[in-house]
Amino acid sequence: xxxxxxxxxxxxxxxxxxxxxxxxxxxxxxxxxxxxxxxxxxxxxxxxxxxxxxxxxxxxxxxxxxxxxxxxxxxxxxxxxxxxxxxxxxxxxxxxxxxxxxxxxxxxxxxxxxxxxxxxxxxxxxxxxxxxxxxxxxxxxxxxxxxxxxxxxxxxxxxxxxxxxxxxxxxxxxxxxxxxxxxxxxxxxxxxxxxxxxxxxxxxxxxxxxxxxxxxxxxxxxxxxxxxxxxxxxxxxxxxxxxxxxxxxxxxxxxxxxxxxxxxxxxxxxxxx
Ligand code: PXL
Numbered sequence: 001x002x003x004x005x006x007x008x009x010x011x012x013x014x015x016x017x018x019x020x021x022x023x024x025x026x027x028x029x030x031x032x033x034x035x036x037x038x039x040x041x042x043x044x045x046x047x048x049x050x051x052x053x054x055x056x057x058x059x060x061x062x063x064x065x066x067x068x069x070x071x072x073x074x075x076x077x078x079x080x081x082x083x084x085x086x087x088x089x090x091x092x093x094x095x096x097x098x099x100x101x102x103x104x105x106x107x108x109x110x111x112x113x114x115x116x117x118x119x120x121x122x123x124x125x126x127x128x129x130x131x132x133x134x135x136x137x138x139x140x141x142x143x144x145x146x147x148x149x150x151x152x153x154x155x156x157x158x159x160x161x162x163x164x165x166x167x168x169x170x171x172x173x174x175x176x177x178x179x180x181x182x183x184x185x186x187x188x189x190x191x192x193x194x195x196x197x198x199x200x201x202x203x204x205x206x207x208x209x210x211x212x213x214x215x216x217x218x219x220x221x222x223x224x225x226x227x228x229x230x231x232x233x234x235x236x237x238x239x240x241x242x243x244x245x246x247x248x249x250x251x252x253x254x255x256x257x258x259x260x261x262x263x264x265x266x267x268x269x270x271x272x273x
Pocket of ligand 1: 023
């Protein structure tokens with residue numbers, strides 16, 4: 001790491017008391033990838049490896065104030081969003097991003113937890129499309145989230161491309177659709193679209209009982225590389241390397257779905273940067 005300057009990343013996301021997803025995953029990822037992490041907490045979830053018990057949203061003005069506090073003092077090289085429960089919260093975050101000129105915003109459009117618990121009101125999806133995507137740099141839906149954002153059924157790679165075009169048209173320069181949920185392929189194919197070209201990143205599927213926090217970790221790793229000045233396609237490659245290692249070496253903790261291992265792959269990823 002360079003003495004004197006450290007890349008700074010902000011996560012605008014929910015707290016996971018179990019430590020595997022949300023701001024906890026984001027901070028561990030930022031730390032592992034050599035980036036200084038800051039937080040604007042958007043909700044407090046009560047959960048463990050068995051699932052989400054409850055979600056308490058933080059008032060929008062408190063979220064805006066957290067963003068303002070760090071933006072006006074420490075500075076932000078890149079940011080990511082996670083759980084944004086309500087339309088009011090989405091609009092407050094979009095307004096703060098605009099007001100403080102927050103660069104390289106990665107929007108992880110979290111709709112539900114792995115176990116199915118809702119992490120976003122249906123009405124907030126509309127606000128996300130309308131207000132947040134136009135101020136974002138990258139959006140990282142998985143297949144179910146891409147279906148909701150683009151309002152299409154996705155049953156194969158041509159439909160993934162169609163969804164990517166529709167989401168790009170909402171005003172976000174880079175669309176990254178994570179292919180892990182596509183049942184038809186024995187590889188996980190991630191699709192990256194910049195409005196002109198499609199890039200496909202293929203990797204073998206990893207079966208793991210410890211996959212809690214995969215999506216958060218991916219978007220946080222992306223934001224970490226962007227904070228360090230890496231291009232989007234290269235940042236996606238690095239995030240995939242980190243998440244693959246974290247999944248493969250997932251932690252056996254708790255009685256349910258264990259967390260990914262944020263210590264994993266440190267060596268490999270640091271060498272990439
Ligand atoms: O993985 C999505 C996610 C994001 N943020 C928080 C979560 C979860 C899933 O459980 O709890 C706080």
